[in-house]
Structures are given as structure tokens and as C-alpha cells.
Amino acid sequence: METKDDNLSAMCKPAVGEAGRTGDWRDATPVIDPTKCIASVKNRPACYLCWLYCPEGIVTAAVPVKIDLDYCKGCGICAEECPSKAITMVMHEEAVK
Amino acid sequence: MYEVIWHGRGGQGVVIAAQILAEAAYLQGFKGVTSAPTFGPERRGAPLTASTRISDAPIRTFSQIEKADIAVVLDPSLFGVIDIVGSLKPKGWLIVNTLKKADEVDIHGCFNIAAADAAAIAIRFHLLKEGAPMVNTPMLGVLSRATGLVSRESLEKGLKWKLSGGASATNIAALRAAYEEASIRNHA
Amino acid sequence: MSNVQIITGNSAAAYGAKLAKVQVVSAYPITPSTSVTETIANWVERGELKAEYVRVESEHSVMTVCISASTVGARVFTSTSSHGLLYMHEQLHWAAGSRLPIVMCCINRGVGAPWSIFNDQQDSISQRDTGWIQIYCRDNQEILDSVIQAYRIAEEVYCPIMVCYDGFVLSHTMMPVDIPDADQVCQFLPPYKPHTILCPEDPRNINPVIFPWQRRDAEGVLRDGYMDMRWKLQHALEESRDVIVRTSRDYAELFGREHGGLLWSYRTDDAEVLIAGMGSIATEATTAADLLREQGIRAGVVGVRVYRPFPRAEVREAFRKAPAIVVFEKNISYGYEGALCADIKAALYGTGIDAPVHNFIAGLGGRDVKAGELADAVRSSLTAITAGKREQQTWLNCVTE
Structure with a gap:
């Protein structure tokens, strides 16, 4: 049987962590306040602008909204876009505490 | 030829540190100096290395450093991410920015260790960029004290060459403080 | 009095262009060439270099700007890499065919697919047959010196020159480079005299259709056919060897550095x-x-x-x-x-x-x-x-x- 060369042309598959654990690039960490987050407050799928704008695709549009900190680079776009100011960027050390 | 490898993250001044060391070495009389970043994209926060080569004769090699005489670690969080000790020659120098004294650093092997709390020194001398301490200049002071490869005076000259008046004064003060405060542990 | 600085290959190239007093620079920056024209743009903006910096939408247009500016008698410079160079390909032939002494740095980078931003020489080698002189540099000092020499060679033989050096390996590695004295460079490099002076009183149609045969123009002057002009370009490159060697020697006499000619x-x-x-x-x-x-x-x-x-x-x-x-x-x-x-x-x-x-x-x-x-x-x-x-x-x- 003829074997297929997986490397005949370059490609990669959409996969979590294709570029490594980029979460350790982060200085500031997004922290969501559920008392302000529209989805949490309404207790149903809503808003999700953070999910829409996240350039890394690591926000899960659920109730409550989840951010995968293993891969979040801390760019702060979600905090900037959040219409209810539910997301704050806190410096690394404080977030760990 | 002496080979120095700098470990840090994008935005910490890794490349500049490699460059200032090269310039200071040249001012000290080394005819051959090169400094280079890791070749590739520049990404804030991503682990990166830079290198400095120092030699009496002009340098005719541009390849990546395999094993360094001196490894400087600007960001101690990198120990869990990349094999820093593996990039070091036996009896080389591991120079670390850490809260600990050299004797307390929990890394062991056939190399010397120099340590200083470069972040605290940077904050003390207001060496801040976008709120983060710039630990690169203090680490140059630690390197000088530990290895003697490039003198503190030459580094000060290098800083003056590179930076404007006000910036060079604070950087020199931080360099001197780190030079004084560095702790050293020689290998067994 | 020597003025040694520890600089990257890209800085060295920019200094070369500055010392050659280039008058028009156009670029569409691409890794790893970016900092060459970034540096020059900075000098132009601060008034340290009296040049026109032309921003365009593609490398193809970069070379078009270079061709136009060189045609009207300006000393021009640009730099690019990889796909940028390949995108210029058609205009590279036009530059050489128009016999314009354009100097361009090619900061050598691999060519896709797949994408690579890293170094090899496939980009410039694949432009081998465009009629450009190609110089390959071995260190940053040679980059600076070669850019200056390139203008003298190009303007003597009326051929464009590509000064090639390895991306990242040289472009991003700092090493000691002796920056020559500006007055001495002026002494070495005479002003550019274009082969044709354009003026409204004596209009020209540049690069019209040329036939396979020779023909007499309206004034009775015997004009070359296409192939005769191709031979002239070939002949110019063959003859440029002596000019390159002589230029390298003259440069060594004035600046004390000989990079070997050919x-x-x-x-x-x-x-x-x-x-x-x-x-x-x-x-x-x-x-x-x-x-x-x-x-x-x-x-x-x-x-x-x-x-x-x-x-x-x-x-x-x-x-x-x-x-x-x-x-x-x-x-x-x-x-x-x-x-x-x-x-x-x-x-x-x-x-x-x-x-x-x-x-x-x-x-x-x-x-x-x-x-x-x-x-x-x-x-x-x-x-x-x-x-x-x-x-x-x-x-x-x-x-x-």
C-alpha cells in the first residue's frame, strides 16, 4: 500500500496550545466580576463581546464566562471591550494571591 | 572567545543588555564583539534569548551559541520553562535575578552562581518601563562583579555611550548598587 | 579619526545610504529588512538626511518609484527581502533594462511556501538573471562599504546593484563597524550623472516598444533593436568586473579597507x-x-x-x-x-x-x-x-x- 507523506506541504491543525503555553507571557491577568458580567447577571447566554474580541480564542461563551489562563497573553482587549466593565486586568502577582 | 547567553522575556531589555555588554567590552579593548537577539519574531512576554560574544580578535562566527560561558537569567520564572542550565559550559557562571542569596539558590551543578535582587534595585532607582522594573542594567553589574570579564568602569562607559545624560546616571547608580549587593557561590 | 560603532547589518546599510547622500528612498518594509528604511525614515524626518522618502503600497511600486526617480537623475536607495524582492521581479528587469544605477539592499530571507522569515539566499539567487549586479557581504563593515562602493560602480556602468547580506545573521547581529567620514565619502563618490537628461524642451518617450530589428528614428539616428540592447546590458555587466575591482582598490586606498573586489x-x-x-x-x-x-x-x-x-x-x-x-x-x-x-x-x-x-x-x-x-x-x-x-x-x- 502506498504511504502518504504528512509533510508534503506544510500545514497544522487548529488545536489548543499549538504555539505552546502562552499564558506565561502574561503580565496582567483578566479577572471577571460576576456581579457585573451581563451573562452572569442575566443568568443566560448574553453579550459575549469578550468572546468575540479575544484574539486568542480562549474565552468560552458560557454562563459564567470562562477565560483559559493557560493561554491568555494578558492583552486586555476583553477588559477594554466589556460594556459593563466587568473585567479588570490585575498585575500577575496580585492575581496569584 | 567568551560566550554569554541572556535569558529573559520580550520587553525586559534582554537585547539591549547583550548590546551594552558588547559595547563595554569593545571599549575595554576587546577587538571582537558581537551581540544578537534570538533570530525571529519579537513578542512581548515570550521567552527569548540574546547573546554576546567577546574575543581578542574580530569574530568570524555568527551561529547560535551552543554552550555559554555565562548564562544571565533576567526572569527566574524561566527556569520552569526552558533548560537554562543545559546551555551552560561546565565551570561557567549562572547569573540570576532572584530574591535569594546565591547560597540559597536551589540549583546545583558544576557552575558558579551569582545572584542579586535586580528587580528591587531597579525599583529603588526608578528604572521602570510601563510599570515593570528594568532589571537588565543591574544584571550587568552582577555579571561584572562575578566574572570580571568586563569591568564596572567599562560598563559605565558603555552606558554613557548608549544612553542620554539623565538616563545614564540612574542606570550607572543601579549598576553600582547591583555590583555591591551581588552574592556569589563558587562551584565545589 | 576612526568612528567605530557597534551596529547591526541593517544600521550599517542605512549609514551607507546616508553617507552616499541618497536623494530618494522608497520602501515597503518587510522582515528582516525593516530597520534599514525605518532608520533612514527617521533621519529624513529629523532633517539629518536631505532625501525624499516615498511611501507606497507594494514593493512593485517601490521599484517603480526608484526607476522614475533614478531616470530623472536622483540617487535612489531601497531595501527589501524575500517575497518583497520577488514582488519586484518584473520591475527589476525594467530597472536593469533602463540602465539605471539603483542600489538596493537585499536582506536575504527564505521564500514561501511554507512561510519562513528566516535566512537563506533563495530570494536574491532567484533574481540572478534580471541584469542586476549582485554583491554578497560577509560582515557588517562590508555592508556599509559595499553600499558606498555600489553607487560608484552602478553610476559608472549604468547598471543597478543588489547589495545582499544574510537576514538576521548579519542584519540583526551587532558588531564593530567603522563609519567613514562624510567628506571623505564625498571625495570618493562623485555626483550621479544620468545617461539621459530629461527636460520639457527636449522630450523623450522612455522605453517604447522596440522591434526585433534596428531602425532609423525620425532624426535619422540608427536605433538598436531589442536584441542589440540586450547584448549591451550583457556587455556592461561583463565589463563591470574591472570597475568593481578598481572601485574596491580605490576605496581601500582612501579608507584602508579592501573587501576583495570580486x-x-x-x-x-x-x-x-x-x-x-x-x-x-x-x-x-x-x-x-x-x-x-x-x-x-x-x-x-x-x-x-x-x-x-x-x-x-x-x-x-x-x-x-x-x-x-x-x-x-x-x-x-x-x-x-x-x-x-x-x-x-x-x-x-x-x-x-x-x-x-x-x-x-x-x-x-x-x-x-x-x-x-x-x-x-x-x-x-x-x-x-x-x-x-x-x-x-x-x-x-x-x-x-
Whole structure:
């Protein structure tokens, strides 16, 4: 049987962590306040602008909204876009505490 | 030829540190100096290395450093991410920015260790960029004290060459403080 | 009074252009060439360089701007890499065909697909037949000096010049570079005199359709056909060899640095094996030659500095006594061999030089090339030659299963 060369042309598959654990690039960490987050407050799928704008695709549009900190680079776009100011960027050390 | 490898993250001044060391070495009389970043994209926060080569004769090699005489670690969080000790020659120098004294650093092997709390020194001398301490200049002071490869005076000259008046004064003060405060542990 | 600074290859190129007092710069920045024109743009903005910086939407337009500006008598400069250079391809032919002394730095980078931002020389080698003179630099000092020399050569022979140097390896590595005195550069480099002066009182149609045959124009002047003009371009490049060598010598007299004209050599006198290469891999090879000599193998290096025009006579002379030749290069002419190796072999044809020639393709897409690896490769070649293998193509550090 003829074997297929997986490397005949370059490609990669959409996969979590294709570029490594980029979460350790982060200085500031997004922290969501559920008392302000529209989805949490309404207790149903809503808003999700953070999910829409996240350039890394690591926000899960659920109730409550989840951010995968293993891969979040801390760019702060979600905090900037959040219409209810539910997301704050806190410096690394404080977030760990 | 002496080979120095700098470990840090994008935005910490890794490349500049490699460059200032090269310039200071040249001012000290080394005819051959090169400094280079890791070749590739520049990404804030991503682990990166830079290198400095120092030699009496002009340098005719541009390849990546395999094993360094001196490894400087600007960001101690990198120990869990990349094999820093593996990039070091036996009896080389591991120079670390850490809260600990050299004797307390929990890394062991056939190399010397120099340590200083470069972040605290940077904050003390207001060496801040976008709120983060710039630990690169203090680490140059630690390197000088530990290895003697490039003198503190030459580094000060290098800083003056590179930076404007006000910036060079604070950087020199931080360099001197780190030079004084560095702790050293020689290998067994 | 020397003015040494520790700078990148890209800075060195920018200084070269500044000292040559370029008047028009156009660029569409691309990695790893970006900081060349970034630096120049900064100087123009601060008034340190009196030049027009033209921002455009593509590399194709960059070369169009360069062609237009050079046509009306401005000294022009640009720099690019890889896909940027390839996107210029059509205009590269126009620049050479118009006999314009444009100087461009090509900061060598691999070519997609797949994407690579890293170094090899496939980009400029694939532009070999556009009629541009190509110089390959071995360190940052040579980059600066070559840009200045390039203007004098180009403006004397009316051919464009590509000053090529390895992306990242030289473009982003800092090393000591002596920056020449501006007045001395002025003394070395006379003002640019365009071959045709354009003015409204004496209008010209530049580059009209040319027929296969010669013809008399309205004023009765006999005008060349297409092929006759092609021969003139070929002749100009062939003749430029002497100008390149003379320029290099004159530069050395004034500035004390001689980069070898068309070709340079290192420890070749008693060599039992000669390593050939272009650019930084040839520099690395000099370190490999030192290593080999420590191990008892008398190795030398021949660095090809000018690839077009190809230094036919100098190559013959350099390899006249070589018992073995090993060519390292960062390009591949698919379906054949490395471009430099093929050209060296062709130059040796019919000369009685009968040395085995081994070809190593190395460092494609930025794969690191260490002096020790080059030395190992040369040793393996010598073993194969002893076993009777006269020709061999090897991909260094490459999965070839």
C-alpha cells in the first residue's frame, strides 16, 4: 500500500496550545466580576463581546464566562471591550494571591 | 572567545543588555564583539534569548551559541520553562535575578552562581518601563562583579555611550548598587 | 579619526545610504529588512538626511518609484527581502533594462511556501538573471562599504546593484563597524550623472516598444533593436568586473579597507581543500578552516563576493591548484544543484582544472550553520573523495529519508 507523506506541504491543525503555553507571557491577568458580567447577571447566554474580541480564542461563551489562563497573553482587549466593565486586568502577582 | 547567553522575556531589555555588554567590552579593548537577539519574531512576554560574544580578535562566527560561558537569567520564572542550565559550559557562571542569596539558590551543578535582587534595585532607582522594573542594567553589574570579564568602569562607559545624560546616571547608580549587593557561590 | 560603532547589518546599510547622500528612498518594509528604511525614515524626518522618502503600497511600486526617480537623475536607495524582492521581479528587469544605477539592499530571507522569515539566499539567487549586479557581504563593515562602493560602480556602468547580506545573521547581529567620514565619502563618490537628461524642451518617450530589428528614428539616428540592447546590458555587466575591482582598490586606498573586489580568499596558499561560499556562510567557513587546520587538514576559503557578473577568471585562478573543492550555499536550483556550485563548475570547464567538486546545501530557512558542522562536512567530503566520489550533493543537517 502506498504511504502518504504528512509533510508534503506544510500545514497544522487548529488545536489548543499549538504555539505552546502562552499564558506565561502574561503580565496582567483578566479577572471577571460576576456581579457585573451581563451573562452572569442575566443568568443566560448574553453579550459575549469578550468572546468575540479575544484574539486568542480562549474565552468560552458560557454562563459564567470562562477565560483559559493557560493561554491568555494578558492583552486586555476583553477588559477594554466589556460594556459593563466587568473585567479588570490585575498585575500577575496580585492575581496569584 | 567568551560566550554569554541572556535569558529573559520580550520587553525586559534582554537585547539591549547583550548590546551594552558588547559595547563595554569593545571599549575595554576587546577587538571582537558581537551581540544578537534570538533570530525571529519579537513578542512581548515570550521567552527569548540574546547573546554576546567577546574575543581578542574580530569574530568570524555568527551561529547560535551552543554552550555559554555565562548564562544571565533576567526572569527566574524561566527556569520552569526552558533548560537554562543545559546551555551552560561546565565551570561557567549562572547569573540570576532572584530574591535569594546565591547560597540559597536551589540549583546545583558544576557552575558558579551569582545572584542579586535586580528587580528591587531597579525599583529603588526608578528604572521602570510601563510599570515593570528594568532589571537588565543591574544584571550587568552582577555579571561584572562575578566574572570580571568586563569591568564596572567599562560598563559605565558603555552606558554613557548608549544612553542620554539623565538616563545614564540612574542606570550607572543601579549598576553600582547591583555590583555591591551581588552574592556569589563558587562551584565545589 | 576612526568612528567605530557597534551596529547591526541593517544600521550599517542605512549609514551607507546616508553617507552616499541618497536623494530618494522608497520602501515597503518587510522582515528582516525593516530597520534599514525605518532608520533612514527617521533621519529624513529629523532633517539629518536631505532625501525624499516615498511611501507606497507594494514593493512593485517601490521599484517603480526608484526607476522614475533614478531616470530623472536622483540617487535612489531601497531595501527589501524575500517575497518583497520577488514582488519586484518584473520591475527589476525594467530597472536593469533602463540602465539605471539603483542600489538596493537585499536582506536575504527564505521564500514561501511554507512561510519562513528566516535566512537563506533563495530570494536574491532567484533574481540572478534580471541584469542586476549582485554583491554578497560577509560582515557588517562590508555592508556599509559595499553600499558606498555600489553607487560608484552602478553610476559608472549604468547598471543597478543588489547589495545582499544574510537576514538576521548579519542584519540583526551587532558588531564593530567603522563609519567613514562624510567628506571623505564625498571625495570618493562623485555626483550621479544620468545617461539621459530629461527636460520639457527636449522630450523623450522612455522605453517604447522596440522591434526585433534596428531602425532609423525620425532624426535619422540608427536605433538598436531589442536584441542589440540586450547584448549591451550583457556587455556592461561583463565589463563591470574591472570597475568593481578598481572601485574596491580605490576605496581601500582612501579608507584602508579592501573587501576583495570580486572574490576573496583565506588561507588558500597551501590548501589541500578549498571551501567556497557567499556571504556569512563563507565567514563561518573561515572559522571552519581554522578548525580543520588544527586537526591537520590544510583548508582554505574562497569567498565569492560578486556573484553577477560571475568572476570567471578569478574563480579559475583561485581554484587552479585546488585538489578538492567543497561549495556551501544557502540556495538550491531545484532539479539541479546549488547555483554557486553549478557556476563554479561551469567556470572550470575546459581549463584542465579537474578537482572533485562537492556541494552542500546548508542553512535553508534559517537552519543554524556552525563552523564545527562545516568542518565535519568538509572532512566527510574528503573521505568520499578519497574513495573516488568526484561529485556529491549533500543537504547539511537535513532529514533526507
